Amino acid sequence: MTQKKITITDVALQAGVSVTTVSLVLSGKGRISPATAERVHQTIDELGYVPNRQAATLRGGSSGVIGLIVNDICDPFYAEMTAGLSEAFEAQGKILFLTQSGRDGKGMQRCFDSLLAQGVEGVVLAGGADSLLGLKEKADEQGIPLVCAARSIGLEGVDLISPDxxxxxxxxxxxxxxxxxxxxxxxxxxxxxxxxxxxxxxxxxxxxxxxxxxxxxxxxxxxxxxxxxxxxxxxxxxxxxxxxxxxxxxxxxxxxxxxxxxxxxxxxxxxxxxxxxxxxxxxxxxxxxxxxxxxxxxxxxxxSSAREVGHSAAGRLLQRIGGVSLQQQTIILTPRLIERGSA
CATH class of the missing domain: 3.40.50.2300 (Response regulator)
Incomplete structure (x- = not known):
């Protein structure tokens, strides 16, 4: 029988910490106490966990991967916005990694932890108004910039790009x-x-x-x-x-x-x-x-200029990934009328 591969999630469960904490210990980043780091390393040894070399490269901050969290990709606005994000990121050699938190946003924390564990360079948040608590702090621990796209209420200190x-x-x-x-x-x-x-x-x-x-x-x-x-x-x-x-x-x-x-x-x-x-x-x-x-x-x-929201959000995040010093900004895009025959 093939032995089950030990994952970073297994390590987190065994050590009694989050996946993000294990990722921080492995990358040597963040404010992790010596006692917690020791417990994680001990668990890694006990379970025989072997970090994925590709994931380790991602955690180095030059992965070329950008995370995106939406509530429901079937929503026409977010589908179009995702296309705009992908166009802008691919033009700069980046790849968009899409996750879906569910319509009520209950999976937001899970999606966010998974993206951080994979070492994404930045994250676009596009849903989950009631599930954003603590995300900015987690991102700051790893030096990962965030942008809120197409949300009515953003996070304090995080750029927001939204239609009017x-x-x-x-x-x-x-x-x-x-x-x-x-x-x-x-x-x-x-x-x-x-x-x-x-x-x-x-x-x-x-x-x-x-x-x-x-x-x-x-x-x-x-x-x-x-x-x-x-x-x-x-x-x-x-x-x-x-x-x-x-x-x-x-x-x-x-x-x-x-x-x-x-x-x-x-x-x-x-x-x-x-x-x-x-x-x-x-x-x-x-x-x-x-x-x-x-x-x-x-x-x-x-x-609602969904594709333009995607382009603008991507541009803002790429600037922050590149280390450009920017003040937090809210960008509201003006809608336009598409006049046809139904009204």
């Missing part, structure tokens, strides 16, 4: 209002989402500016899976037939809403104040997706 979610929602809402819509719903996203909270803030601000009422029963929370969205849209329109326009939380939600509108017996488009009489519903969403141009009519969207 509130402005995007203001643009979407005002676009609809100026085309004659007065009964506008907001569909999608979870109540715990900071991005959704910012967008709802922009949505409400424009309603208030134009003297339109905010109706909580027209703000629908739901997952971005298109079947779920289609069901939610059909239910909303059956209960609230006066709704003439829907703002969708992202491009995926907009596509799901498209099918929900059709299932409700109505059509997609915008003819201003006569929309209800024409049984039309205007749709506008955030972000972009390949399928958005394939619907009939194609979907109008407010682009």
């Amino acid at each position: 979610n509130m402005l995007a929602a203001k643009m979407a809402t005002e676009y609809l209002v100026k085309r004659g819509h007065r009964q506008i719903a907001y569909l999608g996203g979870n109540s715990s989402s900071l991005t959704r909270a910012e967008r709802l803030g922009g949505f409400c601000a424009i309603l208030l500016q134009y003297g339109l009422p905010f109706r909580s029963d027209w703000v629908i929370e739901c997952d971005y899976q298109q079947r779920v969205v289609a069901d939610a849209t059909e239910t909303l329109l059956s209960h609230q037939p006066n709704i003439s326009a829907i703002i969708c939380h992202n491009a995926s939600v907009a596509i799901g809403a498209y099918f929900g509108v059709l299932r409700s017996g109505r059509t997609i488009g915008s003819k201003g104040v006569d929309t209800f009489l024409e049984q039309q519903v205007a749709l506008i969403g955030f972000g972009d997706a390949p399928g958005a141009e394939l619907t009939e009519p194609p979907l109008t969207l407010i682009s």
Whole structure:
């Protein structure tokens, strides 16, 4: 029988320390007490652990590998942002190492420890608002720079690159209002989402500016899976037939809403104040997706510049990896309207 290979995780469990601590001991970096270092070395000897030479090279700080943590790679925004990161890093000879922490971010600490153990040169954090405690301190111990990308709330002392979610929602809402819509719903996203909270803030601000009422029963929370969205849209329109326009939380939600509108017996488009009489519903969403141009009519969207967020985050992290002395900075990217036929 083949003997099970001893891993760094086995050493950490046996020594009663974290994987990061073992990595710090092996690399000779960080503020590790002599007693802890001795215990780790003793455990290594007892278990017969042989450090991977490639991993040892990575820990030396010239690995060429950049870590990325996202909640859910299926989210269209983060998929596009990841592409932007990869383009920018590959142009500089770097490789992007992707990990996924789960939609609720519960795996954030595990992903972060794994990336540090592999000796990445830097880490891009793109999710897990409630799971960031202690990450900056861990990164500082190994001299690993961090960048927060596309998050509404970053870490103190860490660069943040984000789209302007509130402005995007203001643009979407005002676009609809100026085309004659007065009964506008907001569909999608979870109540715990900071991005959704910012967008709802922009949505409400424009309603208030134009003297339109905010109706909580027209703000629908739901997952971005298109079947779920289609069901939610059909239910909303059956209960609230006066709704003439829907703002969708992202491009995926907009596509799901498209099918929900059709299932409700109505059509997609915008003819201003006569929309209800024409049984039309205007749709506008955030972000972009390949399928958005394939619907009939194609979907109008407010682009959140996901790929540009990736490019900007990569550039900032590469500067820090290169030792450039920089003050912490928050970079907010301006959204733009992609006008098509759905609104």
